Amino acid sequence: MTEHNIRHEIAHLARVELVTPDPDGTLWFFKELLGMYETSREAQSVYLRGYEDPYPWSLKVTEGPQPRLGHAALRASSPEALERRYRAIKDGNLDHQWLDGDHGYGKTLRFTSPDGHDLRLLWEAEKYQAPPELRSKILTRPSKKPLKGIPVKRIDHLNLLANDVTPVKESLERYLGFETRERVVEGDVEFGAWLSTNILGHEVAIMRDNLGAHGRLHHAAFFYGIQQHNIDAAEMFREYDITIEAGPDRHGITQGAFLYVFEPGGNRIELFGGPGSFNWNPTTRPEPGRCRTSTPASPSAAPNCRGRPTSPTAPRRSGLWPTRWRTPPNRRSLRRPPRPWPPPSPDLAARPARVRLRWQARPPGHTSGLASKGGCLT
Numbered sequence: 001m002t003e004h005n006i007r008h009e010i011a012h013l014a015r016v017e018l019v020t021p022d023p024d025g026t027l028w029f030f031k032e033l034l035g036m037y038e039t040s041r042e043a044q045s046v047y048l049r050g051y052e053d054p055y056p057w058s059l060k061v062t063e064g065p066q067p068r069l070g071h072a073a074l075r076a077s078s079p080e081a082l083e084r085r086y087r088a089i090k091d092g093n094l095d096h097q098w099l100d101g102d103h104g105y106g107k108t109l110r111f112t113s114p115d116g117h118d119l120r121l122l123w124e125a126e127k128y129q130a131p132p133e134l135r136s137k138i139l140t141r142p143s144k145k146p147l148k149g150i151p152v153k154r155i156d157h158l159n160l161l162a163n164d165v166t167p168v169k170e171s172l173e174r175y176l177g178f179e180t181r182e183r184v185v186e187g188d189v190e191f192g193a194w195l196s197t198n199i200l201g202h203e204v205a206i207m208r209d210n211l212g213a214h215g216r217l218h219h220a221a222f223f224y225g226i227q228q229h230n231i232d233a234a235e236m237f238r239e240y241d242i243t244i245e246a247g248p249d250r251h252g253i254t255q256g257a258f259l260y261v262f263e264p265g266g267n268r269i270e271l272f273g274g275p276g277s278f279n280w281n282p283t284t285r286p287e288p289g290r291c292r293t294s295t296p297a298s299p300s301a302a303p304n305c306r307g308r309p310t311s312p313t314a315p316r317r318s319g320l321w322p323t324r325w326r327t328p329p330n331r332r333s334l335r336r337p338p339r340p341w342p343p344p345s346p347d348l349a350a351r352p353a354r355v356r357l358r359w360q361a362r363p364p365g366h367t368s369g370l371a372s373k374g375g376c377l378t
């Protein structure tokens with residue numbers, strides 16, 4: 001198989017594991033507010049799924065000292081595709097190992113991104129079989145829509161932070177066949193890239209980690225598909241003391257209708273109120289210049305991804321956010337030096353619950369420089 005036709009080797013994002021220091025709060029958030037079903041438990045982990053997730057679980061909540069990404073797993077499009085991707089990862093000298101299955105998923109290839117993210121690849125996945133009381137009368141729906149909170153349908157995408165965006169983006173393109181759909185570039189620095197292997201505008205995004213850390217998560221996103229649900233969810237979150245970071249609104253990049261919140265354990269979660277832009281192009285590799293990019297900061301800088309020279313009068317940061325966000329609403333935060341992460345004294349037990357929620361809800365390590373420039377992200 002040539003590099004030209006590897007795009008469809010990965011079917012989609014199947015699951016994500018989030019580590020939380022507050023498992024009870026995190027489970028309450030996902031089960032009671034977002035209506036996810038609990039399907040199993042083992043040791044310090046609980047397995048959850050949205051009512052339209054196709055497999056036994058799409059979210060694994062694991063207790064741990066800090067909120068962070070445990071791992072994210074992609075499903076290959078065939079056993080042969082998994083084998084081919086394994087060989088590509090092996091030949092590319094990415095750190096990797098085979099793992100046993102996990103609650104409905106078969107053997108899994110674990111590999112590490114150039115920035116240290118724990119990513120996994122698998123083919124074998126059980127189709128979720130709902131018990132009789134949860135069977136939906138809608139034939140394409142794996143289980144009934146629950147009467148709880150404002151339920152999400154399924155996992156949607158993942159946004160990773162990276163000290164250097166480009167190597168992670170290029171590894172996803174080279175070894176897994178991802179296509180870069182949009183980018184944010186300033187000068188010769190790539191601040192963000194949005195990639196997918198299917199019709200969705202993106203399933204994995206990578207954004208520059210301005211703290212210089214490695215292997216961190218920006219957010220995991222779950223799908224509503226209806227923008228009004230984000231507005232209803234915002235009202236619900238206000239009533240139940242869930243910190244809203246941004247939205248409901250629509251992204252300039254990907255056109256996704258978004259709402260960012262922090263679950264009680266401190267992980268940033270996005271509710272996706274629409275599918276955003278689709279990619280109908282059947283070609284198997286990105287054509288040079290097809291991705292959208294911002295205007296470089298300097299007219300003397302490299303041309304944009306269409307290969308055209310940029311206007312010498314182009315204003316700095318033009319294109320980093322929509323017109324109405326050209327002046328970031330939280331510009332003061334741009335001048336604030338980054339605070340250390342993790343916090344210097346994470347003595348959870350000694351803190352009153354409300355104070356604990358406050359710093360967990362706005363962990364400085366979970367805010368990228370781009371997010372602080374107006375939240376115009378995906």
Ligand SMILES: [Fe+2]
Pocket residue numbers: 157158159205219221270377378
């Ligand atoms: Fe997102």
